[in-house]
Amino acid sequence: MPEPSPPPVHDFFISHVAGDKEWADWLVWLLESKGYRPVCVRDDLWGANNVALVDQTLRQVSRVIPLLSPAFLSSPLTSSQWTAKFTQDPIGAKRELLPIRVGSVEVTGLLEPVAYVDLVDLDESGAIRKLEDALASLPIQPANPQKPADVARRPDFPYRRVDFLIEYWFTESARVTDLQARLESSPHTVLADPWLLDGVTPSRKSPVPASVRPKCRVVCVGSDTPFRWARSEIQDALKGQQNDTSLRVVPILFPGSPDTKLRAAFDEIQIWADASHAFAILKSAITGEPIGAQEFPPSDPQKPKAELFLEALKRLDNLGLVTPVVLQEGQRQGIADLRNEIYGR
Numbered sequence: 346m347p348e349p350s351p352p353p354v355h356d357f358f359i360s361h362v363a364g365d366k367e368w369a370d371w372l373v374w375l376l377e378s379k380g381y382r383p384v385c386v387r388d389d390l391w392g393a394n395n396v397a398l399v400d401q402t403l404r405q406v407s408r409v410i411p412l413l414s415p416a417f418l419s420s421p422l423t424s425s426q427w428t429a430k431f432t433q434d435p436i437g438a439k440r441e442l443l444p445i446r447v448g449s450v451e452v453t454g455l456l457e458p459v460a461y462v463d464l465v466d467l468d469e470s471g472a473i474r475k476l477e478d479a480l481a482s483l484p485i486q487p488a489n490p491q492k493p494a495d496v497a498r499r500p501d502f503p504y505r506r507v508d509f510l511i512e513y514w515f516t517e518s519a520r521v522t523d524l525q526a527r528l529e530s531s532p533h534t535v536l537a538d539p540w541l542l543d544g545v546t547p548s549r550k551s552p553v554p555a556s557v558r559p560k561c562r563v564v565c566v567g568s569d570t571p572f573r574w575a576r577s578e579i580q581d582a583l584k585g586q587q588n589d590t591s592l593r594v595v596p597i598l599f600p601g602s603p604d605t606k607l608r609a610a611f612d613e614i615q616i617w618a619d620a621s622h623a624f625a626i627l628k629s630a631i632t633g634e635p636i637g638a639q640e641f642p643p644s645d646p647q648k649p650k651a652e653l654f655l656e657a658l659k660r661l662d663n664l665g666l667v668t669p670v671v672l673q674e675g676q677r678q679g680i681a682d683l684r685n686e687i688y689g690r
Contacts, residue, residue, distance in 0.1 A: 354405040356485065357443070359385035360426040361412040367503035368412050368447045374500055375473065379480065380487030383410075403429050407485065408441045413461060414448030431455060440483060445476075447503075466554035469502035508533040508631050510559035512578050514570040515539050515550070520599055520620065521565055527624050533631065540574065547574045561593040561630045562586075568601025575603075579611055593630040597623045 357376060361369040369385045376383040384406065403409070409430040417423050427442060434441040437459060444461035446452070452461065462479045464472045509528060513521045518539065525535045536557060539550045562582040566575045575596075582594040596611075597618045598604040608617065618626040628634070 353407040354382070355384040356381045356407055356488070357383040358403060358406040358409045358426075359383055359412065360409055360417075360423050361385065362414065362416045362420050362423060364416050365412050365414050365447060365503075367500065370500045371502055372410070372412070372445070372476075374498065375476065379477075380489040380491065381480075382488055408443055411442070411444045411456075413444050413446040413450060413452060413456070415450045417448070418450055418452070418456075427456070443479075443483075466556045468504070468555035471555060472502070504558035505554065505556045506534075507536045507557060507559050509535045509561050509563055509627060510538055510553065510557065511535060511563045511565060512538045512540065513565035514567065514574065515541050516569040517565050517567040517599060520567070524597075524623060524627075528627065531628065533628075547571065558589070560591070561595060561627060563595050563597060563627065565597045565599065566602040566604075566607065567599040570602060572603050572606065575607060576610055579607070579614075583611070583613070595626060595630055 359369045359372055373383045373385060403426065409427055411417065411423065411427040427444075430442045433439075442459055444452070444456060444459055446461050446463045446465055449465055462475055464475065467475065511521055511525065521537060521539075525537055528535050536553070536559065538553055540547050541550055542548075562585065564575065564578045564582060579594070579596055582592075586592045586594055593616075594614065595616055595618055596607065596614065597620070598607065599620050604617075604619075608614075616626060616630065
């Protein structure tokens with residue numbers, strides 16, 4: 346009689362490509378914190394034969410977890426890893442092949458009918474809840490369910506990182522498009538987040554995935570931007586900064602925005618930008634490099650004083666410091682003075 350197979354040494358083998366190593370490390374930590382015995386083969390061991398290591402590991406493991414991403418599905422090496430378990434359990438009766446989707450990819454071929462856990466566009470808490478539900482459905486129990494999580498070696502969750510998340514009211518699309526183009530040519534990664542008016546309620550044109558983590562959150566405010574929306578989004582950005590101290594928050598005040606009113610509402614914000622130097626401020630927020638004087642366009646010495654007066658009058662109106670009668674009279678006089686300064690009559 347043939348000798349019985351030795352019991353498996355590991356519960357799960359994490360099959361992944363090098364580009365998804367952060368996902369593999371995080372998943373190994375999570376499974377270990379739940380009392381399971383996961384393993385993944387490192388591809389950076391000097392002189393090691395990775396094919397031999399994988400072959401040996403697959404003989405000692407109960408189940409294979411393929412981390413599905415575009416690179417994974419195009420890799421012949423990872424294909425050989427999951428097909429080894431597929432041939433042992435082709436109809437999934439033993440549930441030995443447990444795919445997890447971690448990248449935006451369409452699953453086709455032999456893997457298409459195999460149900461997978463989808464972690465795309467989830468934040469860490471959402472991913473943990475989904476995996477806990479999936480683990481609870483498996484016909485196995487963790488070897489050490491009481492094992493506490495090792496917080497000290499907990500890896501960072503593999504969020505989708507972008508340099509800038511730019512939030513703006515739809516009326517500022519032209520300005521934001523120009524700014525986005527300049528930032529992306531730097532090059533930086535940018536995610537634009539336009540807001541619209543859905544009836545009487547502001548709403549995003551499309552939801553920002555929970556998996557996105559920006560380095561800098563930018564709130565753009567223009568002349569037609571609702572003040573309440575601007576205040577709410579800046580408050581939300583500052584709240585996010587409390588949870589992620591590396592996050593930078595930079596409001597951009599375009600011409601005509603209620604700048605004085607907003608600055609008064611958020612005296613804790615040290616960096617404000619306007620249209621003339623928004624690009625320089627944002628680059629500095631990401632790189633930490635000081636802003637050179639050449640980054641700022643020189644002020645126009647020929648700007649009429651009456652124009653400055655009208656701008657100041659609008660700021661006072663935004664603060665509610667002038668009555669409609671005074672505002673109307675001031676505008677009328679300011680426009681007359683501006684005409685005289687420009688045309689001499």
